Amino acid sequence: MANSKHAHIRYNILDYCFRNKSYNFNDLLSYVNDKIAEIYPGEGISTRTLREDIKVFRNKDKGFAAPLPENIRILRYTNLDFSIAQKPLLDYEQYLIDASQQLLERFENHPKYNKLSEALIKFQDGEEENDTSKILFYDSNEEYKGIRFLKPLYLAIKKKQVLQITFKGFQDEIATTFEFHPHILKQYNNRWFVFGLNNTSTIKEWSIPLDERLIKFDVLEDATYIESEVDWDTFFRTMVGVVRPKNAKVVKVVLRFYNGRENYFKTKPFHPDFEEFFEEDKQDQVWFETIINKELVQQILSYGQDVEVLAPKRLKEQMLEHANSMSKYYNK
Known part of the structure; x- marks a missing residue:
């Protein structure tokens, strides 16, 4: 039986090598041990363990059935598009996932790990093999490589x-x-x-x-x-998105919403530090301090006709330019 200690790490390292490197056995052993030592200083594997790991990769019944020919000096996949990530989990790997899930569930309600609940339910929902039985659908970018x-x-x-x-x-x-x-x-x-x-x-x-x-x-x-x-926290709290133009200045932005859309903004703000006005006649308005960039403009535009920029003047002018440009598309 293959050595189970750090097996998941070894398998990922080997999968990478078989797709991207051209090593003989001794060079491969040295590379794997160097990578393990980066994570666990002073640790490594023996020649026997590496031989057993290679058997797991080649095994068609209880392994990965990898395209790794026998009796070759250079260990490399014959099909470089193959990856163990495409294969079903081995029993050992499924055991690790189940054990990890049980461990994480113990901390599910701990305030320090308040995002675990969402992560665990996503994971559990994703385990369903039949897509029609899925309960949870969430934003994702399947083309994102x-x-x-x-x-x-x-x-x-x-x-x-x-x-x-x-x-x-x-x-x-x-x-x-x-x-x-x-x-x-x-x-x-x-x-x-x-x-x-x-x-x-x-x-x-x-x-x-x-x-x-x-x-x-x-x-x-x-x-x-x-x-x-x-100060990265301040850096991101004074902007929307990730693009910060050179010499950008923080300004006070005031928005007025229509058709009750201020309630939607308040439940899902695109700026984390927005403030509301105390005046009765300004309950449909919010303000926050930020730089002006394309992502800010895009977020405001997402509200369409249900939002108006009251300040600053420069942002109002930008929104007017966008409105005029867009109107040309529909006045033909």
């Missing part, structure tokens, strides 16, 4: 690693590379972004979307990691 970058970037931040980023914007003709010190990850509108220091351009609040524009990143082993000086 950038999620594969999330864990590696999370670990890079934890390990304080300096990265070389290769990035190609939608309008760029060629890709660019730069030195990047990752500091935080931020989710917005079902997409993830990593923020940090672009040391090539000396910009402390650089953001990178985790999507097809991020071509790849490599660890710069000899570079010294620079800690963040940014």
Whole structure:
């Protein structure tokens, strides 16, 4: 039987190697042990354990049935599109998930872990094999492939690693590379972004979307990691979304709602620190302090004719420009 200690970690490492690397057995053993030691210092596996793991990958009945031929010097899938992520869970993996779920349920009502209830019910609902029996349907972006970058970037931040980023914007003709010190990850509108220091351009609040524009990143082993000086909580509380124009100033935004839509805004505000007015004749208004960016304008536009910008003047003018441009589409 294969060694069960850290087996789930080993399987993911091996799956990555068989798809992306070309190692012989000894090189593969060294790589796996290096990766395990990064997470659990001083630990590793034996030659015997690796041989047993490879048997699990090849086993068609109780393993992954991976396209990994016998009697070859270089261990690599013959079908590079294969991944164990596509295969049903092994009994051992299902046991780990069930045990983890039971452990998490013990903390479900603890105030420190108040998001566990939502996570657990999503997980339980997703276990149903028959889609018609599903109870829960929630926002998701099934075409979003950038999620594969999330864990590696999370670990890079934890390990304080300096990265070389290769990035190609939608309008760029060629890709660019730069030195990047990752500091935080931020989710917005079902997409993830990593923020940090672009040391090539000396910009402390650089953001990178985790999507097809991020071509790849490599660890710069000899570079010294620079800690963040940014108060990220204040940074995000004074803006909507993730784009902060250069030299943007915080202003007071006042909105008036119509047709009772202020109630909807108050239950699901797009700015976390909004305030209400005390005056009786202003109960349909709210205000908050923020910078002006495209995401703010987009959120206001989502209310259509049920919202009016009262201040500041610059934002009112932007909304008027949008309204005039949109009216041209329908006055033809």
